[in-house]
Amino acid sequence: MAALPELQVSFWMDKAVTWGQATSPSIQLDAGRHLNSLRNFLQQLLQALQSMSSTTDAMKNLPFVGQFLGRLCWNPYVTADGECRRLLLQCVWRLYSADPHNAVERKANEWIQNLLCHLTSEEEGSVVYALKKHSGSIPQQYYSETFKKMVALLTEEVSRNHITSANSSERCSCDHLYAVSVACVPLVTCPLAAPLVGALLKRPVSCGCSHLSKEFIDAVSSAWLSKKLVMEDLAVIALWCQSLSSLERAILSLLESVLADQGSVIHSLETTVTDSLLPKASALHCHLSLVVNDVFRSVLMVMEENLAVRALIQVFTSCFLQIRTAQKPQFQENPPLRAFFPHVPHNLLTPLLTTPSDVPKEAWLKHLCWIWELIQEILCERNEGGEEEEEDEQGSQRRRRAVFETWFLLVQCGHWLDAAAELLVSVGSEESEPLLFLLTFYHHPTNRGHQNTQQNMVAREAWSHLRIFFLTHTLPPEKLSSVKELLSSTHSTNLVLHLLLNFAVFSRASTSSASEVIQKLQIEAGMRCKAAWMLSSVQHRLNRTDSLDARVHSRLKTLQDSLGPAHALNCA
Incomplete structure (x- = not known):
């Protein structure tokens, strides 16, 4: 575009100097009379800045611009006008360099950050302070109203699509969004700034460069995690999409x-x-x-x-x-x-990601046998002969990865393990094999130095003893001692406890009998927290089931209460 007329530049520069911080009534009156014309000039200045390729280019072609904008931004009567304030802010954004290349641009960035912060500050020497001193207005009222208007204007500008220039020679709009994000860093914990923070986060990137400063991202992430910032869900998710480090935090x-x-x-x-x-x-x-x-x-x-x-x-x-x-x-x-x-074998996804509530209870055993067969195939997979040693090692790594991913999916879909443990309360010896296998693999995927066959034997022994306790209503001392020993073992505690609690919740034994078994097993304090977590897992599954069994829920609550208050559990 054509250069700004020299006489016009000189006129407005003189006005900015004369007005200063508008301390006298005559100067304030003069400023008020010229506001409309000032808006027109600021619009022309903005268009001129939009055509510049960099801050250095702008300072070279418009050497007056920094002093001019600085003086006007410190004038409370100019910044109190919404349109003037909007144009001033847009002009200032245009001078910010997202990636400063020299000392001039770095200095300009520092000046802009200080300028934008002081526009809403109540410290001595600021715009708000000057207004209080010379007009007697209440600073907090001015601060609040000015801040709301600034946030509204910035939010509107950030959300507009036209902020992206169609002229390839003009600077990318991301530079200006970057400048706004820098100015927002000290404001992210202010509730009034939440709409602007959200608009910045949700603004789509118009090019390959980042349009938000790292300081802004870090400040928003910290404020949200510490509950000092309330944002709408999509703004938080947009933050994570732009910053995986914030997601990890x-x-x-x-x-x-x-x-x-x-x-x-x-x-x-x-x-x-x-x-x-x-x-x-x-x-x-x-x-x-x-x-x-x-x-x-x-x-x-x-x-x-x-x-x-x-x-x-x-x-x-x-x-x-x-x-x-x-x-x-x-x-x-x-x-x-x-x-x-x-990373999961695809044939496992359907049976495991289907929830027990979506399968008729009479079909649970068949469904779990299907899962068992698929996992057996993965665990029993062997390399075919004739491969080189390097290929054998690669194949071994792939199998280990497949086993781990299978177990991880089993943990993710732990509701099926709770379903298996529930069925073990009522099934016969032959039907128990696949269920005990799944429970053993779930609790001991790496064996912890033991063989699978040994762990399966532990599971079967515990299951047999618990059936006697809960189904025959007898408590043979020798078998009780055996279960206590398994419970105290470092490597079988979780497995045996899982079986014990499901028998206590789902067996037909009276609640008093179940409590007697648990009391005689003398579950020590450290294990009570584990029991609480297992029962909460069972409760979570039952709460998502359409058909609620009042008897089961009553027994579950009795067991949870018997563990003591949640806050008193030793979960260290």
Whole structure:
């Protein structure tokens, strides 16, 4: 565009100097009379800045611009006018360099950050302070109204599509969005700034470069995790889409909240997981789901036997599947379900991701036998002969990966293990084989130095003894001692406890008989927390079942109460 007329530039520069901070009534009156003309000039200046390729280019062709904008931004009577303030802010954004190349641009960035912060500051020397001193207005009222107007204007500008220039010679709009994000860093915890923060996060990227500063992303992530910032769900999810490090912080925060105070989390795990928004984000964006599950894998490999971690993963997967099913009609372009589980043998997905509530109870055994057969095929897979040693090693790694992914999916779909444990209360010896195998593999995927056959023997021995206790209503001392020994074993505690609690909840024995068995087994304090997590897993599955058994729910509640208050459990 044509250069700004020299006389016009000189006139407005003189006015900016004369007005200063508008301390006298005559100057304030003069400023008020010229506001309309000033708006027109600022619009011309904005168009001139939009045609510049860089901040350096703008400073070279418009050497007056920095001093001119700075003086006007410090004038409370100019900035009180909504249109003038909008144009001033747009001009300032145009001078910000997302990637400064020299000292001039770095200095300009620093000046702009300070300028935007002082526009809403109440400190001595600021615009608000000057207004209070010279006009007697209430600073908090001015601050609040000015801040609301600034946020509204910025939010409108950020949300507009026309902010992206069609002229290839002009600077990318991401530079200006970047400038706004920098100015927002000290404001992210202010409730009034939430709409602007959300608009910045949800603004689609118009080119390959980042349009938000790292400082802004980090500040928003920290504020949201510490509950100092309230944003709509899609804004939070947009944050994670743009910053995987913020997503990882959110996942670790969820894990820490579950592990740090397990007693209080037990009965509210589903609420805790849902409130984290991670299941919803995973259901909407496949790549976020893959990141979440990768973190879960890493944690599970380190804390394989931690029941709180297992319960968290199971409830998370359940919430994820429920949200994805509910939202599927709205998101037809969502990838197929198998894309969310790329490492799992596909033939396992259907039987395991189908919930027990979607299968008639009389078909549970057949369904679990189907799962057992598929897992047996994976575990028994052998390399065919004739391969080179290097290929054998690669094949071995693939098989180990397949076994781990199979077990991880089993943890994610732990509701089927609860269903297997429930069936073991009533099935015969022959039907118990596949169910005991699944329970053993679930609790001992790496064997911990033991053989599978030994673990299966432990499971069968515990199951046999528990059948006697709960089905014949007798308590042979020698068998009771055997179960107590298995419960105290480092390597079989979780497996035996899982069986014991399901017998206590689902057997036909009287509640008093079940309590007597548990009392005589003398479950020590450290094990009570494990029991609480297992019972919460059972409760979660039952709560999602259409047909509720009042007797079972009553027994479950009695057992949970017998463990003591959640906050008093020793879950360390």
